[in-house]
Amino acid sequence: MSRYARQTAVLGANAQPRLADARVLVIGAGGLAAPGLPYLVGAGVGHIRLVDADVVSLSNLHRQTLFRETDLGQPKTEVAGRRLADLNSDVRIEAVSTRMDPSNIAAFCEDVDLVLDCADSFAVSYIASDHCLQTGQPLISASVVGSDGYVGGFCGGKPGLRAVFPDLPDRLGSCDSDGVLGPSVGVIGSLQADMALAVLVGDRAPLGQLVTYDARSLRFGGFRFDSAPDPAPNPAFIAPCDIAAEDFLVDLRGSDEGGPPLPDAIRSTAAAFGAGGPAPTHHMRVVLACRSGLRAWQAAERLSQHWQGDIKLLALGD
Missing domain, CATH: 3.40.50.720 (NAD(P)-binding Rossmann-like Domain)
Structure with missing residues (x-):
């Protein structure tokens, strides 16, 4: 002792x-x-x-x-x-x-x-x-x-x-x-x-x-914050292995950024996800990917203002 x-x-x-x-x-x-x-x-x-x-x-x-x-x-x-x-x-x-x-x-x-x-x-x-x-x-x-x-x-x-x-x-x-x-x-x-x-x-x-x-x-x-309301995890993070072939997959990284490749993703920016921006069909799940998850979060907030489908985030790291 x-x-x-x-x-x-x-x-x-x-x-x-x-x-x-x-x-x-x-x-x-x-x-x-x-x-x-x-x-x-x-x-x-x-x-x-x-x-x-x-x-x-x-x-x-x-x-x-x-x-x-x-x-x-x-x-x-x-x-x-x-x-x-x-x-x-x-x-x-x-x-x-x-x-x-x-x-x-x-x-x-x-x-x-x-x-x-x-x-x-x-x-x-x-x-x-x-x-x-x-x-x-x-x-x-x-x-x-x-x-x-x-x-x-x-x-x-x-x-x-x-x-x-x-x-x-x-x-x-x-x-x-x-x-x-x-x-x-x-x-x-x-x-x-x-x-x-x-x-x-x-x-x-x-x-x-x-x-x-x-x-x-x-x-x-x-x-x-013992009694603070606890929001549902939406949008939630997923792992790269959870990406499905039918997902509307968007890579928000710049072309010069490293990290795991997403060859089947479309390239865009968080700012583009306003009215008239990239839009999936109603049956699709949206997966927004970037290095840290911040740009994916921002794009999800913009998209959710005019599209009410399922949105997931992907933080790919370096």
Whole structure:
């Protein structure tokens, strides 16, 4: 008990067996996971399934403190798994180097007690929230852009992400376009781990709560959303393998953008989906695809104003 004595003094004598039996899915092995994972492993969470398809790059190192220069080009989950194994041999780290999407999230969430969304991708966050809302699994989701961030406890008997963020802004900030401060990511990632540990030992207070942080003013804020209305997942995200031959498939990416090819898709822009724009026949399902999902979301909003059929979104990634 010497390893966990100071932790048990705070959480109580019954907390450690619960943590040892706990199974957590962590989506993303980047900046948010960098502080959160060592704290969960150090706390003795018994089984951690870590999912990320990315490799370590030089631009990660100012905030993704699990990695070193010697790790460049290696899969993040494998590097993180090795480093975390050295921290606590009581914990099993299941490293999965693949991309999470609607086709595999059910398998990844199977038999876990809590989902930690560290992907910092709005598409992944919605996918995880829609699934956890159905299964009743708690979801601790966070995001940081620039020096500002938030962390919230969703699902698990409380509303999902769509209750707090039912609509997207015209433009979403990103680490690539807006930059990000490493310490701000560290603050939010640590809060994620704090909320996750509380839920795992039986404290449900973090669920239904959003905490915000502004590093410039060094201020925290937040609110509770326990009874907020939970919109239906419409439009929902699908995976590339879910595309059907009869779908009205639209690729909103520029011709110079990378990512998985969609050879059977028509090319268009989100702005084109107004009156007189691309229009499917009534029996078709529309699938709108782009890199992050933002342009697909915007096109869906424009299309739904004059067409009431089924619309799905596809975030293809890089």
